[in-house]
Amino acid sequence: MLLYIHIPFCDSKCHYCSFNSYVDRFHLKKDYMLSLKTHLLHEMQRFEVKKVDIESVFIGGGTPSTIPPQLYHDIFGIIKPFLKDDAEITTEANPNSATKEWLFGMRELGVNRVSFGVQSFDDEKLRVLNRAHSKDMALKALNDAKNAGFENISLDLIYNFYKDTKELLKKDIDTAFSLPINHISAYSLTIEENTKFYTTPSVAKDDVELADFVIGYIKSKGFVQYEISNFGTYKSKHNLGYWEYKDYMGVGAGAVGKLKNKRYYPSKLIEEYIKNPLKIQIEELSKEDTKLEKIFLGFRSEVGVNEKLVDKEKAFLLVDKGKLTYKNGIFYNQDFLLADEVTSFVSNDI
Numbered sequence: 001m002l003l004y005i006h007i008p009f010c011d012s013k014c015h016y017c018s019f020n021s022y023v024d025r026f027h028l029k030k031d032y033m034l035s036l037k038t039h040l041l042h043e044m045q046r047f048e049v050k051k052v053d054i055e056s057v058f059i060g061g062g063t064p065s066t067i068p069p070q071l072y073h074d075i076f077g078i079i080k081p082f083l084k085d086d087a088e089i090t091t092e093a094n095p096n097s098a099t100k101e102w103l104f105g106m107r108e109l110g111v112n113r114v115s116f117g118v119q120s121f122d123d124e125k126l127r128v129l130n131r132a133h134s135k136d137m138a139l140k141a142l143n144d145a146k147n148a149g150f151e152n153i154s155l156d157l158i159y160n161f162y163k164d165t166k167e168l169l170k171k172d173i174d175t176a177f178s179l180p181i182n183h184i185s186a187y188s189l190t191i192e193e194n195t196k197f198y199t200t201p202s203v204a205k206d207d208v209e210l211a212d213f214v215i216g217y218i219k220s221k222g223f224v225q226y227e228i229s230n231f232g233t234y235k236s237k238h239n240l241g242y243w244e245y246k247d248y249m250g251v252g253a254g255a256v257g258k259l260k261n262k263r264y265y266p267s268k269l270i271e272e273y274i275k276n277p278l279k280i281q282i283e284e285l286s287k288e289d290t291k292l293e294k295i296f297l298g299f300r301s302e303v304g305v306n307e308k309l310v311d312k313e314k315a316f317l318l319v320d321k322g323k324l325t326y327k328n329g330i331f332y333n334q335d336f337l338l339a340d341e342v343t344s345f346v347s348n349d350i
């Protein structure tokens, strides 16, 4: 069982980001954390968490480092008895708010992995993305995380911004590898509705050569690509859990949970969520939806796709062309950037 906890507060709104977060509701933090507790207890009942079976926790956002460790205390009190011994407990963090004290405090609560939203080490790019930190702040926060005792440290980068060049991205990746990390998430910039960049979509480019360069260069430094955007010598159990289509509890405003063939959507609006965290919409997933999602997630990652889910004849055509490999009833994609094309070719239903 996986657990996702959403923290919908940010110090500033990045121009590309459509995640559910508020920059002007900081006075609601305490109330929000109380409602989160109610919601968590409710989901633990629904998911029948009775024994030790939480294998990973991911605190994401928004910006989890806008919440002081003390306000997470009760949440950890609730989940601790149900955590597996080797549970992975990740928090996202932003370099401007992840102070030494915050990092130590989270480590003490039991968090054992931290994932920083760095995006770039180029101050001009950071400014245009409207990030609240500079290169120097990112360097300091990453080193502070190591000093606070985190062994598993990840950072996010964004590429295919219109100003990106191979030189800039090479420098970003070189800087990343000078830091004590064992994981990188590198995302191609996408233009989302309700963001500043939505009005200027040309700030993102779809440069396959640049994507190939980023992926190739990170791999050349010794990180394994285990999903289209994820690389490391350590592979996140939580990430893999999603791609393996495991069930997950989703707690918080705008979080999503999945149990068997149902998805759960609590309110996105923070005031509404605080008032009633148990007002949750339920979506039934059809067999076709589930199947297609499994195929898509499997071909985007090293998880692969069970032969029963695809048109085997077509899949073996791709094996002959070297695009897929086949082992013990599972097809594995050789180039995650081609996941869309492979999915539509081997799926019978689309």
Ligand SMILES: C[S@@+](CC[C@H](N)C(=O)[O-])C[C@H]1O[C@@H](n2cnc3c(N)ncnc32)[C@H](O)[C@@H]1O
Binding pocket: 016, 017, 018, 019, 060, 061, 062, 063, 064, 092, 093, 094, 095, 116, 117, 118, 119, 156, 157, 158, 187, 188, 189, 190, 191, 192
């Ligand atoms: C859920 S966000 C939260 C992380 C954290 N608040 C931060 O920004 O430092 C996780 C990551 O998604 C990526 N992301 C968000 N919106 C994106 C977009 N439109 N295109 C590409 N990557 C995006 C960013 O790299 C970001 O660090």
Ligand code: SF4
Binding pocket: 009, 010, 011, 012, 013, 014, 017, 018, 019, 021, 061, 062, 063, 094, 117
């Ligand atoms: S990228 Fe992170 S910091 Fe920026 S608005 Fe989104 S969640 Fe907040």
